[in-house]
Amino acid sequence: MPPEDATAPPRTLFEKVWERHVVARDAAGNELLFIDRHLAHEGSFHAFAKLAERDLPVARPDLTLLIADHYAPTRGRGAPIADPEVARVIDQLGENAARFGLSLIGLSDPRQGIVHVVGPELGFTLPGLTVVCGDSHTSTHGAFGAVAFGIGASEVAHVLATQTLWQRRPLAKRVRFSGRPDAGVGAKDLVLAMIAQIGADGGTGAALEYAGPTVEALSMAGRMTLCNLAIECGARFGLIAPDRTTFDWVAGRPLAPEGAMLERALADWRALASDPGAAFAEEIAVSVEGLAPMVTWGTSPEQAAPVTGRVPDPAELPTAAKRDAAAQALAYMDLAPGQPLEGLAMDRVFIGSCTNARLEDLREAAEVFRGRTAQVPTLISPGSSAVKRAAEAEGLDRVFRTAGVEWAESGCSMCVGMNGDLVPPGARCASTANRNFPGRQGPGSRTHLMSPRMAALAAVTGALGRPEESAR
Amino acid sequence: MTVGPQPFAALEAPACVLDRANLDTDQIVPARFLRKPRSAPDGYAPFLFRDLEGLPPGAxxxxxxxxxxxxxTGPNFGCGSSREGAVYALVDAGVRAVVAESFGDIFRANAARNGLLCVRLSAAQVAALMRSVTAxxxxxxxxxxxxxxxxxxxxxxxxxEIESFSKQLLVAGQDEIGFTLARAAEIAAFAAQAEAERPWLVPPPERLRTAP
Known part of the structure; x- marks a missing residue:
């Protein structure tokens, strides 16, 4: 490894990873970026159709991994899928894998799960890489110090055909959390507080680097939750400098380097941190002193408040756009201005998604369920089949089943409802997922986003409440 | 309806005012329609804003x-999911341009590759246009x-203002795959050098293919 040039200007983590991948730059400053890892799910059929139309091969089949998740049935896995259109898109994923010579993790593969859980779990995701997927929550992989971002079908086709993307470099911004939150407050609460502060478009055009002691103290699961939700403030990228926590997590993964190659990789990865004095386009300070668990009340992730708070009065919001949006959200959510959040009755609970369905999230939920009974229909879909097996090895499934909770197979499930796991019209769902958009969980569904602990508490009490630790 | 994008030059047309903030791509095209192929005669047009109520005529x-x-429309149009189906629904319904204060980054990238122009103006400018059209x-x-x-x-x-790259794509009415493929040798040389320096850049092929 050549020594770092002491005279070079200080660079951010984002710039370091990005610049390593620039194949070419045009006169207008657009950069052709090499893509190290490409994940694709069933929705990729649009992109493969574009390739087929032009009779193009996949440039680098060794860098793409196909995984069934969006339409994966969470019940009756192995039986024929009733909806012929759903069956068709899952079949198409396998057909495209065969036709283009790509690796496939299908429904019956023990590695199956949500792309953003499986990629890291396998060591497909590593520090310092560029990672893309036709899914906006690809920012999740930034937790490893990767430049990871969501793309649409045309860009997926471009990656398949060329293993590159033309991009304009986004601005690097840094987020720091300060203060000591309440007990029982985790990564989900921190990031919901950040989005509430900067807004659903506060990160548009930016790459957010999360930094500081609060972030460094988080586990990889917590870091992935932070990066996962970067897109909910409009940032296509979230990232965190890799450190000891990261390296310990990555080493030993099936696709991670081993032995001498791991030592070389670690030496390389240790340099992946923002240099002292590196310039960020903006420093975002989020104070979480005394923060209570967060819950969304509206139809945008920015419409969130501590559970100890109240539904805001739209008239008191600062801008006309926010006032209108809040009034529409309250009408859709059937909430009144000034209504306390604590005690709000829930009809359904969903614990799952690429945001919060890792083993640590399930342990957090199980602590609440132990010895109690769910008061409303509750579905838990683990983030991957490996997470499911690990949870079962610890007996978490027995805790959930004893509480009357449905313990299902892994997939995107009720976060987006594409597989048929839907919230009925008008029903209120406590969800650990990432989007509370109108109709996201099914037409007319009403979603409240929160942490696994808070969702489990909503399940056993039937309403929004404060975890005991923080209520003390 | 899988015709390629049409080249964009000048457009003179009536406009529709849909004054709502944060219209995310789930609202533009609900998830349940994304399993549909785009090959039907009217493409994704029937799914546009399918679950939205109180829409103005022309939306x-x-x-x-x-x-x-x-x-x-309002700020942060096309935020949320990366689904290109949101762009297909607009384009297949005949929409050629969306004017707003801001857009989701992924939506804007998708739009430029499908002949849909995203025009960013200040909040005051969008409001002035909305007043003109409402009048x-x-x-x-x-x-x-x-x-x-x-x-x-x-x-x-x-x-x-518009990025030169998006402008080129829209004016040409094509995506950039052909253009990039002309640089295939340069890309392969870049990759070979990077992989020689950092051999972990390529995952072990046998382990990728099959479960351990």
């Missing part, structure tokens, strides 16, 4: 008439992409 195609070709709904807006201007009756022509 959705109706009675065989296409949607308005220009959409004026005379039949009036035609004129959007000139090469000149980067928008004009409406009673409103001074406004200049908008």
């Amino acid at each position: 959705r195609p109706a009675e065989g008439a296409p949607a308005a070709r220009i959409l004026l 005379s709904p039949q009036a035609r807006l004129r959007i000139d992409l090469p000149e980067q201007t928008v004009a409406a009756p009673g409103v001074a022509p406004m200049r908008f």
Whole structure:
């Protein structure tokens, strides 16, 4: 490894990873970026159709991994899928894998799960890489110090055909959390507080680097939750400098380097941190002193408040756009201005998604369920089949089943409802997922986003409440 | 309807005002329609804003008439999911341009590759256009992409900024795959050097293919 040039200007983590991948730059400053890892799910059929139309091969089949998740049935896995259109898109994923010579993790593969859980779990995701997927929550992989971002079908086709993307470099911004939150407050609460502060478009055009002691103290699961939700403030990228926590997590993964190659990789990865004095386009300070668990009340992730708070009065919001949006959200959510959040009755609970369905999230939920009974229909879909097996090895499934909770197979499930796991019209769902958009969980569904602990508490009490630790 | 994007030059057309903030891609096209192929004669047009209530005339195609070709809307349009189906629904319904204060980054990238122009203006400029169209709904807006201007009756022509790359794609009416493929040798050489320096850049092929 050549020594770092002491005279070079200080660079951010984002710039370091990005610049390593620039194949070419045009006169207008657009950069052709090499893509190290490409994940694709069933929705990729649009992109493969574009390739087929032009009779193009996949440039680098060794860098793409196909995984069934969006339409994966969470019940009756192995039986024929009733909806012929759903069956068709899952079949198409396998057909495209065969036709283009790509690796496939299908429904019956023990590695199956949500792309953003499986990629890291396998060591497909590593520090310092560029990672893309036709899914906006690809920012999740930034937790490893990767430049990871969501793309649409045309860009997926471009990656398949060329293993590159033309991009304009986004601005690097840094987020720091300060203060000591309440007990029982985790990564989900921190990031919901950040989005509430900067807004659903506060990160548009930016790459957010999360930094500081609060972030460094988080586990990889917590870091992935932070990066996962970067897109909910409009940032296509979230990232965190890799450190000891990261390296310990990555080493030993099936696709991670081993032995001498791991030592070389670690030496390389240790340099992946923002240099002292590196310039960020903006420093975002989020104070979480005394923060209570967060819950969304509206139809945008920015419409969130501590559970100890109240539904805001739209008239008191600062801008006309926010006032209108809040009034529409309250009408859709059937909430009144000034209504306390604590005690709000829930009809359904969903614990799952690429945001919060890792083993640590399930342990957090199980602590609440132990010895109690769910008061409303509750579905838990683990983030991957490996997470499911690990949870079962610890007996978490027995805790959930004893509480009357449905313990299902892994997939995107009720976060987006594409597989048929839907919230009925008008029903209120406590969800650990990432989007509370109108109709996201099914037409007319009403979603409240929160942490696994808070969702489990909503399940056993039937309403929004404060975890005991923080209520003390 | 899997025709390629049409080249974008000047557009003169009536506009529809849909004054809502944060219209995410789930609202533009609900997830349950994304399993549909785009090959039906009307493509994704029937799914546009399918679950939204209280829509103004022209927001959705109706009675065989296409949607308005220009959409004026609130900030952060197209935030959320990366689904390109949101762009297909707009394009297949006849929309050629969306004017707003801001857009989701992924939506804007998808739009440029499908012949849909995203025009970013200040909140005050969008409001002025909305007032003009609300006052005379039949009036035609004129959007000139090469000149980067928008004009409406009673409103001074406004200049908008657009990344040169998106502009090139829209003016040419094509995506960049062919253009990039011409550099295949350069890309392969870049990759070979990077992989020699950092051999972990390529995952072990046998382990990738099969479960351990």
